[in-house]
Amino acid sequence: MRTRTTMQSSPVVWSQCSTRSPEAYAAGHIPGAVSLPHATIDAAALASLPARALLVTYCWGPACNAAAKGAARIAELGRPVKEMIGGIDAWRAEGFPVEHGQPVPSDAA
Structure with a gap:
C-alpha cells in the first residue's frame, strides 16, 4: 500500500485520521491514528493535531465516503489533507498491523 510506504520514507509529518465512528475506531484502527x-x-x-502535519483520512473502504467527507471538511478549514484510498479494509488486506481500543480524548493528545 503506497500510503504506508510513503509514510515510512517521507520527512513529512503525517497524522492518520480515522473518520469513522468512535466505536469503529475502537474495533480496529491504524496504529497511531486519531479518531476524527x-x-x-x-x-x-483539528487544534489538537500538529499544525504542519499532512492529515490523511481513512474510513472502512471504497464503499464508504467518510474519508472523502472528512478530507473535504479539513480542506475547507485550510489544513493539508489526503485521502487514503481503500481504507482500513485495504490496510488489513495488505497484512499491516491494526490496534484496538478507545480513542484518546482530543484534549489529551
Whole structure:
C-alpha cells in the first residue's frame, strides 16, 4: 500500500485520521491514528493535531465516503489533507498491523 510506504520514507509529518465512528475506531484502527469522525470535524477538533502535519483520512473502504467527507471538511478549514484510498479494509488486506481500543480524548493528545 503506497500510503504506508510513503509514510515510512517521507520527512513529512503525517497524522492518520480515522473518520469513522468512535466505536469503529475502537474495533480496529491504524496504529497511531486519531479518531476524527467526519461529522465532528471543526477548527477545535483539528487544534489538537500538529499544525504542519499532512492529515490523511481513512474510513472502512471504497464503499464508504467518510474519508472523502472528512478530507473535504479539513480542506475547507485550510489544513493539508489526503485521502487514503481503500481504507482500513485495504490496510488489513495488505497484512499491516491494526490496534484496538478507545480513542484518546482530543484534549489529551
